[in-house]
Each structure stands twice: as C-alpha cells, then as structure tokens.
Amino acid sequence: MNITGIIFDLKRFAVHDGPGIRTTVFFKGCPLNCWWCHNPESRKLKPERIAAGSHRHCANLAIPDDPAMVGKTVSADEIIAEIEKDLAFYDESGGGVTFSGGEPLLQPDFLTDLLRRCREREIHSAVDTSGHAPWAHFEQIYPYTDLFLFDLKLIDDRLHRRYTNVGNRLIHDNLRRLHELGAAIFIRIPLIPGISDTEENLAGIRTFLDGLPNIRQVNLLPYNPIGESKYQRFHKKNRLGRLSTQPPSRLEAIRDHFSTLPCAVKIGG
Ligand code: SF4
Numbered sequence: 001m002n003i004t005g006i007i008f009d010l011k012r013f014a015v016h017d018g019p020g021i022r023t024t025v026f027f028k029g030c031p032l033n034c035w036w037c038h039n040p041e042s043r044k045l046k047p048e049r050i051a052a053g054s055h056r057h058c059a060n061l062a063i064p065d066d067p068a069m070v071g072k073t074v075s076a077d078e079i080i081a082e083i084e085k086d087l088a089f090y091d092e093s094g095g096g097v098t099f100s101g102g103e104p105l106l107q108p109d110f111l112t113d114l115l116r117r118c119r120e121r122e123i124h125s126a127v128d129t130s131g132h133a134p135w136a137h138f139e140q141i142y143p144y145t146d147l148f149l150f151d152l153k154l155i156d157d158r159l160h161r162r163y164t165n166v167g168n169r170l171i172h173d174n175l176r177r178l179h180e181l182g183a184a185i186f187i188r189i190p191l192i193p194g195i196s197d198t199e200e201n202l203a204g205i206r207t208f209l210d211g212l213p214n215i216r217q218v219n220l221l222p223y224n225p226i227g228e229s230k231y232q233r234f235h236k237k238n239r240l241g242r243l244s245t246q247p248p249s250r251l252e253a254i255r256d257h258f259s260t261l262p263c264a265v266k267i268g269g
Helices: 076-084 087-093 108-120 135-144 157-164 169-181 199-210 226-233 248-257
Strands: 004-014 022-027 072-075 096-100 125-129 147-151 185-190 217-221 264-267
Touching: 004 076, 004 108, 022 076, 022 108, 072 076, 076 108, 096 108, 108 125, 108 135, 135 169, 147 169, 169 185, 185 199, 199 248, 217 248, 248 264
Parallel strands: 022 096, 096 125, 125 147, 147 185, 185 217, 217 264
Antiparallel strands: 004 022, 004 072
C-alpha cells in the first residue's frame, strides 16, 4: 500500500537537522503553538490556501505545486524517491533523512512507513519531535528510528503552557521512557531571550538531564529572528515582538552551564 501524508516542505542538503548532510521532510500539523515558531504555516493538519507569493513549497517533488497553497498530500513513494536521490551524500557525510515539522508524530502511520522504508534501504533516520504525542506513537516508530532529536523548551509546566499551549508532563514522560528503552537521543533546547534562556529555566533543564545519563548530545539553539518576517507574510500575530540573537559570550556561558554533562554540548543544530 502506498500510504499518503501531508507535508509542507522538503529540504535537501540540510546540515542543521542531525549529523551529516540530510534531506529534511517537514510534516504539516502541530499540536503546539509556540510563540517563537519559525514555521507558523506548519500548524494546521491540512493544506491551506494563503496569499500568493508568500508560500513555502515542495518544488523538489515531481508533482504539480499550487503556488497559493501551503502543504500538500504526498505519497510515501514520492518521498522515498526524493530521499534516494542523495544517497551518495548521506554515505559520504554520515548523514541521512530527518522527519521534522510541524510534529511528525501527528501522522504516525505515514511516519512509520517512511521510517521502515529507510531502514530497509539502510538510510540513517532521525525524527525531530516536540515530544508531545501519545506514547503509543513513540512505541510504533521506535524500532525503525535511528535518532531522536527531542526538544526541551521550558521546565516549568505553567510557563510551558503559557508559551506553547500545552503542558510538559507528557513530553517529559515520553523522554524518560525513550531513554529507558535505550534510544539514541539528541536534546535540542531553543534559546528564546527572556523566556527559555533564563538562568532558572536552564538550571531546571540541567537538573532534569542529570537524570538521563545516556543522552548522546545537547544542542543549544540560539534565537534566530528569521521567523519574525513570516508572521507578517502569513498575516499572523507575532506575540514575541522583536528579539535579538544571543551574543557569542552569552552562548558560551550557557554552554558552560551544561559542560559537566556526560555528553557533547554544542551551540547550534
Ligand atoms: S513544536 Fe515546533 S513546529 Fe510546533 S509550534 Fe512549536 S516550534 Fe512550531
């Protein structure tokens, strides 16, 4: 069966979405609503019509692309055909494919099928997740996933609710359970000025990670104002206002905060 799903972009030669050179497939639909989301067009779990000229599209896919739409329904066959074009780059760089979003676990059967096909082809796979999904979905994809890129945003549940629209208990439980299973996990921490890069939040995340000694890597993601212009283009309200990326000295200080963890700590993806 050639299962279908909804994506809003496919990016080749990505270098910030896991190890090596990767193809990143952006699933459409996300249960969160983060104030800092770089992809506000990704949230609805369906293709949507937007103002002409302001879209992201799937130009790499060999099927017609409507310039007034964000997102489209594609088959697993089409995605795999795109992924296979860059096999040589994956092999040379230690790369592979990353399923991102949006939240890829919102389409678990489509995701599982793609992961299974990658495994059959010995293509390294990563799943970039907010962690907010039923545990059953993680259990379903776990046997076919080589690496989880798992976001930790805010350790305080009340703040997590305020800035993402959901609490963090499910996310933390899922992370602990994946860790117990022995999954390969990179933690990704988006550093949002005054929100997630506070001393209190970073100390809380650090304490949480002390209980997860087999995490492979922590990636500290500096704030990137690239998303701000998108809110204008998509006529969506930017609740964050104008913020600046952290200066290098601040990023080094944040990295020092995590330096005693028994894993690599990197600035950037
Ligand atoms: S989890 Fe990611 S895709 Fe979803 S709203 Fe937050 S930043 Fe956007």
